[in-house]
Amino acid sequence: MDFAETDEQRMLRSSVAAMASKYGHEYLWAKAKAGEKTTELWAEAGKAGFLGVGVPEEYGGGGGGMVELAIVTEEIAAAGCPLLLIVVSPAIAASVIATSGTQEQRERWLPGIADGTTKISFAITEPDAGTNSHNITTSARPDPDGGWRLSGSKYYISGVDESDATLVVARMQDSKGTLRPAMFLVPTDSPGMTYQPIEMAFIAAERQFTVFFDDVHLPDEALVGGEEAGLAALFAGLNPERITVAAQSNGLGRYALDKGAAYARERSVWGKPIGSHQAVAHPLAKAHIEVELARLATTRAAWLYDRNDPAAGEAANVAKYAAAEAASHAVDASVQVHGGNGMSAEYGIGTMIAAVRTTRIAPVSAEMILNFVAQHTLGLPRSY
The missing domain is CATH 1.10.540.10 (Acyl-CoA dehydrogenase/oxidase, N-terminal domain)
Structure with missing residues (x-):
């Protein structure tokens, strides 16, 4: 290796x-x-x-x-x-x-x-399902005239307004009447598909939306991989999601530490740079170590995924958890080093608080990753 x-x-x-x-x-x-x-x-x-x-x-x-x-x-x-x-x-x-x-x-x-x-957006979360994807109610039924009819709603869907299509996770009623997981590629201009923005407490270039599917007609070819793809199609996207969120968190952590270290070197109080004080230097150094460990975990997860190794699932969850925590600590340490300037948009660090905080929640919360590791890695009883 x-x-x-x-x-x-x-x-x-x-x-x-x-x-x-x-x-x-x-x-x-x-x-x-x-x-x-x-x-x-x-x-x-x-x-x-x-x-x-x-x-x-x-x-x-x-x-x-x-x-x-x-x-x-x-x-x-x-x-x-x-x-x-x-x-x-x-x-x-x-x-x-x-x-x-x-x-x-x-x-x-x-x-x-x-x-x-x-651009293709991804729609899995629902208002009444949350992390429990088994409670998804968005469903697709066969249309007697051919194709499918998609109905339901999705919540916190990123970038629908700038997407050409949305990859929708739904419950499909197959030819035998059985409900099973399925994914559909839905063009965002499809009649019956509408969306409205969710007002967020922070500013970001990508907006979040609630998406509605009102008996949207889809051709047969919209079903990803055919009727047999099911969960395999869904799982094909979850590990890449976790790995790239981890990678993005690592980048944000590096950005924050670069800003914090530069400020600590340049800002002088009582005749010497504030970075000469351990109370300033140690939080930055600790955060750097955490980010580097998270980068290593992310590389390992991506490496395992590219080799179709079954361990990639656990590794992707570990990387996402580690990177989200490390980025949050890095931004917090950098903001603290900046003092009041850390909350000023001019210094470009306080504006990152919401971005790194979000990675501890999405696409899967820190708590659910801990549940996964406890159950599947440590063999502990399922807690949910």
Whole structure:
């Protein structure tokens, strides 16, 4: 096992970092305040091939894997401009379609995801289901005239307003009348599909929505992978989601520590830099150690995923938990080092508080990851 990056991976990392540095946190914050999208950054990342590094070459991608996509995700976040839709479109949607989709679905959707001209959002959460996906009520029934009829609603769905289609998790009534998990690719302009924004307590470039499906008619080819794909199609996207959220958290942690350390070196009180005091230096040093451990866990999870190792599921959960905690600690330490300036938008660190706090909740909460590890790794009785 060798986690040393190849020459190609190091070149990818430096290239992405150079591109993202042209935008930076000021760009992201200005876009978010104006209610605009990070269109320029997304388009350049797509044109450069960064968004498609994990998409198979025959569909216009780079032919890499989750290790490469994690590098892209981390470096863009480390520049202070994380792109949430990388987690959703290139990670979840592309992984699901590439592994479980039909040939027609791959040919239709993957090239656009790879070059950034197509965005696909992901809809699984429901108001009355939350973490318990077994309680999902959004359902698809066969239409006597062909295709499917999709009805239900979804909650906290990111970026629907800038997506070409939404990957919807539903309960499908198969030809025998049995309800089973299924996923559908639903164009966002489909008649009967509507959405409304959720007012959030923080500003972000990507907005959250409640989505409604009112007897939406879908053709047969909208069902991902056919009637037999089921849970396999869903699980194909969950580990990539956790890994890229971990990578994004790692990037945010690095960004916060860079800001905090620079301020601690430059800010002088009573004749010497505040970083010379252990009360200032130690929290930053501790946070750095936590971020580096989380980066290692994320690399391991991506490496296992790319090798179809069964241990990838646990590793992805561990990485997501570790990275979310580390990023939260890093931002908190950096804000504290800045003092009052840490809460000023000018210094670009207080604006990260909500972003890293959210990663402890989504896409799966810290508590549910602890439940998973307790039950599946430690063999303890199920608690829920």
